[in-house]
Amino acid sequence: MKITDRVYCRIGEQGTSNIGWILGDEYCTVVDTAMTPEETRQDLQAVGETTDKDIRFLINTHYHPDHTFGNMHFSEIIGHSFCYEKLKEMTPFYMEDAKNAQNKERFQEFFIKLPTLTFKERVTIHAEPDIEIIHQGGHTPGSAVVYIPEEKVLFSGDLLFAGYHPYMGDADINQWITALHALLSLEFKAIIPGHGEVCDKEEIKRHITYLQAFLDTMRDLKKKYSKETLLEKPYLLDLPQLGNEERIRRNIDAQYHKI
Template sequence: MRTKAFASQADLEEKKVSFVQLSPNAYAYTAEGDPNTGVIVGDDAVMVIDTQATPVMAQDVVRRIREVTDKPIKYVVLSHYHAVRVLGASGYDPEHIVASRDTYDLIVERGEQDKASEIGRFPRLFRAAESVPEGLTWPTMTFEGRMSIWLGKVEVQLLQLGRGHTKGDTVAWLPQQRVLFSGDLVEFDATPYAGDAYFRDWPQTLDKLAQLDPVALVPGRGAALTTREQVSRGLAGTRAFISDVHELVQAGAKAGKDLKAVYRDVVAQLRPRYGNWVIFDHCMPFDVTRCYDEVTQYPDPRIWTAERDRQMWAALEG
């Protein structure tokens, strides 16, 4: 049997970018399943939600913003700590970088390891990695639970509604226009990465997102969702995937199967339903490993290092 290329190292195809207006103030920068960026153009300033992976890649977001406004980009919001979401922050030259306190703590605890791990897994997503300043992206403002930032008369609520993709997940919510920027709590036709997830909590967190009743939603990956029906599909699809992985891994662990046996069973059972989603083969080893950890002996995610990545991949896909 031929060993699969590690993670997404063989994924070299550039994706087509779209910049879609969702409301008078909200825009979605999407790229066919690559990480998305949200943009809110307020009365006096611009807010960017998730940065792209490098400052060079951020420049394409800035170019799109400048097609619609010349207002200063004052705020960058980090939905969570992953490198692909935060390392482009300096490209916007913002006045403030905002994150939850839990996200700040995760950067302290594991930011360096995550940076090396992610760049090794998916080099295409870190185009011009040399443009990333030395060190990590550090928030200049943190909050716990919720905070509002006013862009003139446009209120942006930053909400921590529960653990899911990470323990620090933050969503940005425009209550006046009912537009939600979910980060990687929600994906659309893209496989959720759950290597740092809380499988037991994630479905309930998605229920809280649904209770906001968004009319439009910018997921972490996939096309912008522009109707209530699409939003409902995005929430339901992500919830079903997380619940299915958790249920199957838990059953395998209870039956006494080791991680490799559980992994093969879960992938075989989920491929017919989810195998056409973007990055399915990339995510599944990380997702099943984290879920197996959670249902056996590690309630909190272990730190992924470049070395641990490769050891896991060799064990499951070798």
């Protein structure tokens, strides 16, 4: 999907992860990968249909597999230092999961490739247009966004799940809300979320409302119900009807003792 003359994205089917790419004057930069090497190869073909420029950088917005399992196809990878450390820590577990996956043929010759360049707070690729990579945290401790001021486009990574329940397995929800408020101060016309359709600042506001409601409701319900009860009755949280009730259960399981 063409967002501007220089920015493109591929929206994942049924809420799977999105990827994007930015066409610079001299080279191309890709944002995130698909869940498997094969899907990433297909994405690279799509990139090649829009430019004859070489890909110089891949940016990982965070370490989760559905954004990094195609890293093996790239030579230079930029990620937050936490992304590097956590992906390194999880490599034995992820390799075992890939080995035993039901669709393991999609992981032939698969290996985990770590970021080759890391940063702490922010880094800018001077590529005409400039690409700003900004640490925000929230969804994971190392979550970052990719901002192209000249194009007025933001890649939010998994700080946004447009139209879906967000995944909170690694989340610091208070920091997530703080991060979303920070994004509202940026000037842009389009957001490519980590999951879901291209959106705008209204989606950020919806996420803030959702996350705050989750926090407040969980604090209330913890006074009355055990985690086991809430896992059996996730409807007690009275969250928006977005499908995938199992995601709500996973979030309850991850966040019950953090809130």
